[in-house]
Amino acid sequence: MGTAVIELADVTKVYQTGDVELRALDGVSLRVEEGEFVAVMGASGSGKSTLMNIVGCLDRPTGGTYVLAGRRVSGMSRRELARIRNGVLGFVFQQFNLLSRTSAVENVELPLEYGGVGGRERRRRATEALERVGLGQRLHHHPNQLSGGQQQRVAIARAIVNSPKVVLADEPTGALDSRTSVDVMAIFQGLWRSGITVVLVTHEPDVAEYASRLVVMRDGRVLSDRVQEPKDATQPTSSKRYGAAS
């Protein structure tokens, strides 16, 4: 067995609204090793987004323990969680979540600013990250001058600029057409091949096919968890298949 990056043990998340108690996570145990590409699937309400928020240190579990890269994250303060998000994790969201009226390179610099990286070094690393996702020519474009796929690539560059251990992606292809989705998945596979652990939440089965491991959730529990042979996103796919999928 390799080194564990993410270790969830019997994690629960309970939302209390009035008298109604909602168990979004009902005892989830999950171990992700370094260098894995995990896709988490499930219908809406299955708890996959809640799981993602907890793994992403945006939310704290009600019960259970969470160890990220050897550090016990459950029970950390808001400030410590912010530091973890900055140094260990990278985020990619469905809605890209770029700062508007801010150039691509400045968006990518954002995590480095909070990480206290100096101006010149920051610009160098941000440029490098954008080149890595194929946007070396669009450094100074603002989000509204970029296509959806390009915006998502800026977001990916932002997620990897601080050399995180884990990149978390929440429905990263949800707002993209199928062709662009494949391009974006190719980038994720590239990251994974370079050694970054990727955890991706999706409800699209063909997106999940690109991962090396598939976790299916239902009603706040892990329904199935299996290793799979990932489909190569750089290989051309028949348009027929995509037509059927969408």
Added chain:
Amino acid sequence: MNPVQTVRVALRAILRNKLRAFLTTLGIVIGVGAVIAMMAIGAGAKAQVEEAFAAMGTNLLIILPGSTSAGGVKGGFGSMPTLTWDDLAAIRNDVSTVKAAAPTMRANEPIVAEDQNWTTSITGTSPEYFDIRNWPIALGAAFTQSDVDGGTKVIVLGQTVVDKLYGSNANPVGQTVRIGSTPFQVVGVAAKKGQSATGQDYDDAAFIPFTTFAQKVQGGLGKYLQGQIMVAADSSDDTARAQQDITALLRDRHHIAPGDDDDFSIRNLSEIAGARQQGTETMTLLLASVAAVSLLVGGIGIMNIMLVSVTERTREIGIRMAVGAEPQQILMQFLVEALSLSIAGGLIGVVTGVGTATWLAGRFHWPVLIQPQVIAVSVGFSALVGIVFGIYPARKASQLDPIDALRFE
């Protein structure tokens, strides 16, 4: 994130909405501008009063003789001589808080030079007078005690009299002038003093020894002093004390029974000055507090816009938090934004206030005094307004839940 970056991010956020930022700062601009203009006007008025009273003399008391009362018609203070030369000596010698005292007797007489004449106020007094009135001699010298003792015919001219008799820039020291048929030698010219608070020209005057005055103008030196006594107290704190002491002394010397009215009156000029001073200070305070209220309103305006801004930018806050902004850093960002708005407003307000004050000074000839400390205090105060009214929205931003913030539409 270092402070420079924090300021840069804040400024960029402000500049994204230039018109809104300007309107937000307007309250502070008007507040600070009003404070500075009002304080400048108040300080100018105060300085003018101070100057006017300083010109009259420092720590000055004027003792006036009593009034006549004939057939039910009361003559007013000074109409009956009740002060004696012995009273003057007693005031000089027996009251410890008195620095100097001088008699003043006045008459309006024409002074004749070789080919010109000019009617002016001639004062018979002693050499102490010039000290008491804070009035230096510009040319020559004041007459001396021996001139007083000998009843010498010497004269000190005011600048206006010199201008009228000899023309400006002339030096009349050594020349002879006549009052009536009596020749006087000019020994000195008193320095230009300007106008009194009521517009009277101090320099339209001439001074001769009181002994000479009594003999040549009044026709003999009697028991009574036919004029007033001017007294300088040791310091401005001593004037009230000196006034009490002199009152007690004169009542005793004049055998006034307890409960009876004084047969003299003492004017305390520093008291009058103080009262006027207080008047201008009250006015200044009033104006400044109105201006301070508008600063407060400006602060509320900033808070209002910052709250709107936090709501509008909830998603941005969420993004920043997701990539690792600590709550403290978010707090600082919004606080610096509020602070930048209020300081910018303060600085624009300073320019506006100074401009308004300068304009008023030029347009209406108001005495205006711009004090650097007022500028410092109002800019400091506007910064404080920014912090006080910025902290709540900033805290609100920093306590947002990152997940909720990211979901915010």
